[in-house]
């Protein structure tokens with residue numbers, strides 16, 4: 290059933306009547322992984338998979354939520370002590386609290402939400418949920434006075450303070466700022482950004498989901514960040530954005546071998562994002578693809594956030610002649626993103642599905658990527 294219809298029926302049956310609809314999107318990232326919390330560059334875009342919510346203020350101090358996908362309800366007050374125990378409701382509670390902490394207004398409301406962003410696939414379903422509610426509560430209670438960057442930061446702080454993931458700004462940024470047919474290069478230090486129209490004639494972006502569940506909470510994600518921060522501290526700089534390989538090599542004997550590998554990846558990745566943007570401007574798609582493969586190699590061998598299934602998907606892509614392929618997002622499971630020539634699109638999907646099934650006893654999920662708008666109110 291269409292998402293909006295499903296939500297509207299659930300809203301009518303749980304709360305009666307109707308509210309206002311909002312949605313925000315999941316994201317892809319062409320290149321620039323684990324660079325956001327290192328002050329580097331990322332190159333994401335919002336996709337046509339969203340979290341949508343119907344929301345109506347209820348003139349109380351209480352929030353009542355119903356998640357259609359989980360068929361579960363949760364209620365909470367708006368004070369710090371009212372944190373709900375359900376993890377999924379903490380994303381919404383966190384957004385409310387972060388708005389209030391910044392001096393904004395949130396009053397009680399009833400809301401129903403549902404989505405089609407695959408969970409745990411590295412497509413940022415949690416950022417879509419946070420951005421959807423941040424955007425909506427800004428519209429409903431704050432006359433849209435909170436600017437878009439602050440909305441993204443509200444989502445990011447929700448992850449830090451209520452969900453245990455010390456993430457960077459990329460996912461929430463992409464979800465809030467996403468624009469149809471455009472990727473966005475963000476400088477995570479200055480927060481300057483630029484939209485790049487993204488349509489490469491003759492190629493498609495395809496996501497291959499290993500269906501290995503990716504859960505950044507309790508994953509070594511936070512540990513990766515700590516490694517980077519230790520190295521930056523040793524170098525006397527704020528973030529690894531300001532480091533180069535000569536600087537890193539100069540302190541090699543003072544840091545652990547593991548921290549060295551992590552920092553080496555981040556320094557290389559910073560240059561690869563800029564390389565991809567330049568190559569795109571020149572129409573040099575082969576270079577874009579080569580840099581994607583290099584990123585995969587670095588994420589797998591130096592940053593160690595891959596897994597057997599993702600490395601297998603990457604190998605199959607290479608064998609099939611896919612132009613570029615790599616793990617996307619935080620890692621530890623989830624998807625690869627593949628830049629696939631139209632001529633081999635169908636045969637690649639067939640081969641990767643068969644080979645993965647042969648090896649792991651189940652098929653991967655395949656998604657074609659459509660770059661779409663981010664957070665918005667749904668007027669129609």
Ligand code: GLA
Pocket residue numbers: 321322323324325326413456457458459460618619620
């Ligand atoms: C997760 C985080 C992001 C970013 C990526 C890796 O998606 O939420 O902030 O660090 O991993 O690039």
